[in-house]
Amino acid sequence: MIDLLLNLLMLFLLITAFFCVFTKDISTSVITIPIFSAILVVIFVILQAPGVALAEAVMTAGLTTVFFVITIHKTEYE
Numbered sequence: 001m002i003d004l005l006l007n008l009l010m011l012f013l014l015i016t017a018f019f020c021v022f023t024k025d026i027s028t029s030v031i032t033i034p035i036f037s038a039i040l041v042v043i044f045v046i047l048q049a050p051g052v053a054l055a056e057a058v059m060t061a062g063l064t065t066v067f068f069v070i071t072i073h074k075t076e077y078e
Contacts, residue, residue, distance in 0.1 A: 002046065005046065006043065006046060009039055009042060009043050009046075010043070012039050013036065013039045013040065013043070016032050016035050016036045016039060017036060019032050020032040020033060020036060026072060027072060030065065030068045030069060030072065033060065033061075033064065033065055033068070034060070034061040034065050036060075037056060037057065037060035037061040038057075038061060040056055040060075041053045041056050041057045041061075044056060
């Protein structure tokens with residue numbers, strides 16, 4: 001059961017990674033970064049690495065996304 005769940009999460013992780021990289025809209029790409037991070041946090045928790053999951057949640061879903069949003073807001077984005 002855990003193997004099936006991990007394989008499904010890895011598939012979603014791959015889909016969000018491709019969507020984040022190959023989308024043409026920058027704001028959509030920035031929105032998919034926390035989704036990617038959330039899936040990665042769930043995978044880390046399943047693999048019993050809560051410290052890594054916490055660090056991933058704080059850095060990627062929190063700080064990096066905020067920095068990207070501020071940068072897009074301060075630049076002239078069409």
